[in-house]
Amino acid sequence: MSLRDHFDAVTADTDRADGLAVDRDKAIAIAVFLIPGLTLFTIFSVAPIVYSAIGSFYSWDTFTMEHFVGFDNWIxxxxxxxxxxxxxxxxxxxxxxxxxxxxxxxxxxxxxxxxxxxxxxxxxxxxxxxxxxxxxxxxxxxxxxxxxxxxxxxxxxxxxxxxxxxxxxxxxxxxxxxxxxxxxxxxxxxxxxxxxxxxxxxxxxxxxxxxxxxxxxxxxxxxxxxxxxxxxxxxxxxxxxxxxxxxxxxxxxxxxxxxxxxxxxxxxxxxxxxxxxxxxxxxxxxxxxxxxxxxxxxxxxxxxxxxxxxxxxxxxxxx
Amino acid sequence: MTSIVMEDVSKYFDGGQTIANYRLTLEVVDGEFLVFLGPSGCGKTTALRLIAGLEQPSEGVIYFDDERVDGRSPSSRNVAMVFQNYALYPHMTVAENIGYPLRVRGVPPDERDRKVEEVTTLLHIEDQVGKKPAALSGGQRQRVALARAIIREPSVFLLDEPLSNLDAKLRQEMRVELKRLQNELDITTVYVTHNQEEAMSMADRVVVMNRGTIQQVAPPQELYERPRTAWVARFIGSPPMNLFEGTRRNGSIDFGEAGAVELDDVLRVGDTVDDEGSTAAPGDGDTASVVTSDVQGEVALGVRPEDLTITTSRPTAGNVIEGRVDTVEPLGEYVLVNVTVNDQLVNAKLADGTVSRDERVYLTFDDDDAYLYDENGELVN
Structure with missing residues (x-):
């Protein structure tokens, strides 16, 4: 096998879709590892903020959300x-x-x-x-x-x-x-x-x-x-x-x-x-x-x- | 235009525990390019910092011209300094860096800009003025540091290993450039380096330092030709001088199995005449008067590698030391032959290497090329 053949073989390899497949596996792995952290972040940070943002436009009876009041709470x-x-x-x-x-x-x-x-x-x-x-x-x-x-x-x-x-x-x-x-x-x-x-x-x-x-x-x-x-x-x-x-x-x-x-x-x-x-x-x-x-x-x-x-x-x- | 005088200047650190400099006495004449040369930790940088005013001497006095400056701040001494790592202000542009000494002195912006342009042109960095130091190459940073130092026309120019962070080629270029600059500006310059090639090529005079003390002050050529102590001899030259250790006895130096060399040939002038012991000297009658032959003691005979010749058969006359070839290093320009003499390894620089390993050889040298150092390492002849 000449050097040229080696070289062609190498370029042919990268031309195939292997690279993409590897990337997809990597992406899945990344997602799996992110799930625990993201879950905690969502439950304890994002959710309360969203909940408050929505809740601030509703009237409340102690801890029960009642009906939409627009900017009432804000004003x-x-x-x-x-x-x-x-x-x-x-x-x-x-x-x-x-x-x-x-x-x-x-x-x-x-x-x-x-x-x-x-x-x-x-x-x-x-x-x-x-x-x-x-x-x-x-x-x-x-x-x-x-x-x-x-x-x-x-x-x-x-x-x-x-x-x-x-x-x-x-x-x-x-x-x-x-x-x-x-x-x-x-x-x-x-x-x-x-x-x-x-x-x-x-x-x-x-x-x-x-x-x-x-x-x-x-x-x-x-x-x-x-x-x-x-x-x-x-x-x-x-x-x-x-x-x-x-x-x-x-x-x-x-x-x-x-x-x-x-x-x-x-x-x-x-x-x-x-x-x-x-x-x-x-x-x-x-x-x-x-x-x-x-x-x-x-x-x-x-x-x-x-x-x-x-x-x-x-x-x-x-x- | 300033001359610098140091008189018995010592510097101690840690309450006297560390002696950085001990009794330096030195004069740097106006416009001179003086180089402090020595191994790491020999106190050369401290000596420079004492001149700069970044350190104050523990003892002794320093004069600039006839004015006593020890105890004064660096700014009041009108010195400029280039640091080993250039010490460019990272948050300022090249122009701001160079103009900073003038800004501090309240020079108006127009005048400042004009001067910055002048020095940047002189140092070929006029295209870099708008950049931050981080965007420059090592050589360019070096030039900026130089420009910042010369812009305010200091009376003394101090450089602390300014080329040590550059690659070999650039170092060579900057060496030439620095020398040219110093010639043009004619500013008294003190330069610190551990690189003897740099020191020898640039200096008007070299101050060789070791362990906080001055070993020798001499022009480069003299330093090479007449190293005053065995330490300097061993430090200067590449490879440095060979010092054959022997015993001085009965008018000759005995190297044991390697042979002996007649002392009266090597010692043309003779050391101090010993009144008590100057009995009739053996050997040639006409040199007897200058050789105190019964002085005994350990001595070192110095011969530079380039002054040694190697023969494979014993010469009949001259100074001969016997040895065995250890290794042969063909370096292109010359061949370096390492020879074992007694248990000591010495080098000889030859034009061609016809000897081979383990061969018995004879090292010969002219009387003029030999140096004799006494047991204290002081030059005798």
């Missing part, structure tokens, strides 16, 4: 002062509505925890004992949020709380109060606690991003004449940008889904007169507390989803 929920309280917002009086509170968390908590995380990561980068320091800061994030909520209760306690004690020590005794129960300041007290927890997370991500930067880039910038601020602004900040995107979006998702800390501090009402209620609390109350309003629970949950899903999708598709 009722979105105009509910518990979700957005326009009149209180004009006067800057709490409660301003769960959605407003959630957005306030986004505006205050996310930038603060992001920058604090970056600052600590930069500070710890060349420090002796940085591992211990990092572990200490990150420890907050490993504690279940419900426990964080309880810890905050203790921290802000008017008698035993360390925060009030601190105020007394620095001579600001007149500021002492039960922080989690004072409507006008409680939400800030909780956000501060949230920042403490989430800073550990952003610090950890930034630390690994910083250690991934080639040290010779920083040295090169030094030789090029860049001072510390320019080195940060021109070199480090652009190089950790992808991490910033992840930290910010994860932060937004985290606070949009906020429930435990608020529940621990203020119960199912979300503080005195719903002073710092969030969407998660409203879903819980509408669904499981009398007067049960299942339609509204579905609408509010979908509202959360609409805000969070595109962000999650963005992260998932990030290169």
């Amino acid at each position: 009722r929920s979105l105009t509910d002062p518990l979700i957005v309280n326009w009149s209180n917002m004009r006067e800057f009086q709490y409660p301003m509505g769960a959605l407003t509170h959630n957005l306030l968390w986004v505006v205050l908590h996310v930038p603060a925890s992001t920058f604090l995380g970056l600052a600590l990561a930069l500070l710890f980068a060349d420090l002796k004992g940085r591992r211990i320091l990092r572990s200490m800061v990150f420890a907050g994030f490993t504690v279940p949020p419900i426990v964080i909520g309880l810890v905050l209760m203790f921290v802000y306690d008017p008698q035993a709380g360390i925060f009030n004690e601190f105020l007394r020590v620095i001579g600001q005794g007149h500021l002492v109060r039960n922080w989690t129960q004072s409507p006008q300041v409680a939400i800030y007290a909780l956000i501060a606690g949230g920042i403490w927890v989430h800073t550990g997370f952003s610090m950890l991500l930034y630390s690994s991003a910083l250690s991934a930067i080639d040290p010779s880039l920083i040295e090169s910038a030094k030789v090029d004449g860049a001072n510390a601020w320019r080195r940060f602004w021109d070199i480090i900040w652009p190089l950790v940008k992808p991490v910033t995107a992840v930290v910010v979006i994860m932060g937004i998702i985290w606070v949009m889904r906020m429930f435990d800390i608020v529940y621990a501090a203020g119960g199912a009402a979300g503080g005195p007169n719903h002073a710092y209620s969030v969407l998660g609390i409203e879903v819980y109350r509408a669904a499981f507390r009398p007067q049960i309003d299942y339609g509204m629970a579905m609408v509010v949950a979908l509202l959360q989803l609409f805000i969070v899903a595109p962000l999650a999708l963005y992260i998932a598709r990030m290169r």
